[in-house]
Amino acid sequence: MPINILVRFTPAKPKAGEEVRVQIVAQHPMEPGTRRDASGKVIPADHITELNVLMDNQLIAQVKPGPGTSANPLFAFKMKASKAGQIKVTCKDLTGQTGERTADLTLA
Amino acid sequence: MDRRKFLKASAGAVAGAVLASQLTSGLAQGALEGEDLANLEKGLQQVLGKGFKDMTVSQQVKLTAPTIAESGANVPVEIEASLPAEQVKAIHCFSDKNANPLLFTVILNGVLPYYATRVRVAETAPVRAIVETKDGKFLMASQSVRVTVGGCG
Numbered sequence: 299m300p301i302n303i304l305v306r307f308t309p310a311k312p313k314a315g316e317e318v319r320v321q322i323v324a325q326h327p328m329e330p331g332t333r334r335d336a337s338g339k340v341i342p343a344d345h346i347t348e349l350n351v352l353m354d355n356q357l358i359a360q361v362k363p364g365p366g367t368s369a370n371p372l373f374a375f376k377m378k379a380s381k382a383g384q385i386k387v388t389c390k391d392l393t394g395q396t397g398e399r400t401a402d403l404t405l406a
Numbered sequence: 407m408d409r410r411k412f413l414k415a416s417a418g419a420v421a422g423a424v425l426a427s428q429l430t431s432g433l434a435q436g437a438l439e440g441e442d443l444a445n446l447e448k449g450l451q452q453v454l455g456k457g458f459k460d461m462t463v464s465q466q467v468k469l470t471a472p473t474i475a476e477s478g479a480n481v482p483v484e485i486e487a488s489l490p491a492e493q494v495k496a497i498h499c500f501s502d503k504n505a506n507p508l509l510f511t512v513i514l515n516g517v518l519p520y521y522a523t524r525v526r527v528a529e530t531a532p533v534r535a536i537v538e539t540k541d542g543k544f545l546m547a548s549q550s551v552r553v554t555v556g557g558c559g
Contacts, residue, residue: 317518330526332505332558351517358516366501366509366526368480368557374522375514 301326301346301397303387311406312379322373322387324349324397330365349373349389353403379405409459410443439550440531442502449500449507454536456544461536464545469535471549478527478557483509485535487519487545494519496538501551503531504558526557 302325312318324346331343349361351373361373382405390396447458470484485497497519499509509525519537527533530552537545 320517330506330558353516356516358514360513360515361523362511362513363523364508364510365506365558366504368524368526372482372522372524374520376518376520377516378518 299395301389301391301395303389303397303399305385305387305399305401307401307403309406311404313406314379314381316379317376318379318403320351320375320377320385322349322351322375323370324373324389325370326391328363328365328367328369328371332365344392346371346389346391349387351375352386352388353377354383355386379403381405438532438548439552440503440529441550442531445504446500446502446507446534453498453508453511454538454544461534461544461546464537464547467535467537467545467547469533469547469549471533471551473550474552475527475554477555478529478553479555480557481525481527481533481551481553482522483525483533483535484522485520485537485547487537489519489537489539491516491518493539493541494537495540497521498536498538499525500534500536501525501527501531502534504528509533527551527553528556528558529553 304323306321308319326346328345329341329343333341335341345365346363351359359375383403384400385403386400388398466488468486475481494514497512500507501509512521532548532550534548
């Protein structure tokens with residue numbers, strides 16, 4: 299099952315030159331590999347290792363979360379909304395699953 | 407750990423010589439609750455190839471984290487640097503007592519020097535935000551987070 303990613307802009311339609319906060323949430327258990335289940339077995343590590351944020355196919359930010367990132371992690375950035383464009387978020391985890399989401403940034 | 411020895415020695419000397427108020431102010435500058443520099447040093451060397459002594463404590467880095475977190479599994483952390491965006495290369499975040507001290511690394515390229523996320527903290531320990539600049543400097547801000555339930559066990 300691909301990783302589900304949600305993207306939200308605050309404000310939703312920024313004015314040109316305004317600061318916009320890009321919030322990304324990935325739905326993922328982010329198992330750190332240190333937790334044990336009820337029978338005492340170690341739950342194998344399974345967390346996102348790389349998340350790329352692209353604006354018009356140009357990489358603007360790359361996150362490398364370790365096991366120390368919480369479940370259903372939030373990744374928030376701020377950028378200057380200089381022009382409208384398409385934000386693309388891609389990620390992959392330790393088991394090789396990937397996720398992708400595009401969102402259009404429109405100016406007011 | 408020279409710094410630790412120095413701190414212990416100086417704290418002892420101060421306690422013998424002067425008032426208790428001066429002692430507490432001296433400690434407040436030195437040690438954060440749950441500090442574990444040996445574990446942190448290991449992580450820093452592994453990730454950055456630098457030691458704790460290469461980090462510069464800076465007011466330009468602003469770290470926002472709760473002082474007390476109910477659950478270590480979900481601690482909101484916000485890092486902001488008052489530097490021009492083009493000077494900042496990456497933001498790293500460490501926690502002293504995590505088995506793997508590196509919480510995350512973010513490489514910034516065209517966004518403002520700001521990052522917010524939620525992290526897991528194993529036990530009460532300082533969280534350290536390290537901003538790597540393009541000219542190779544490491545600016546650090548630390549804050550101790552008290553954890554009642556660990557996030558990694």
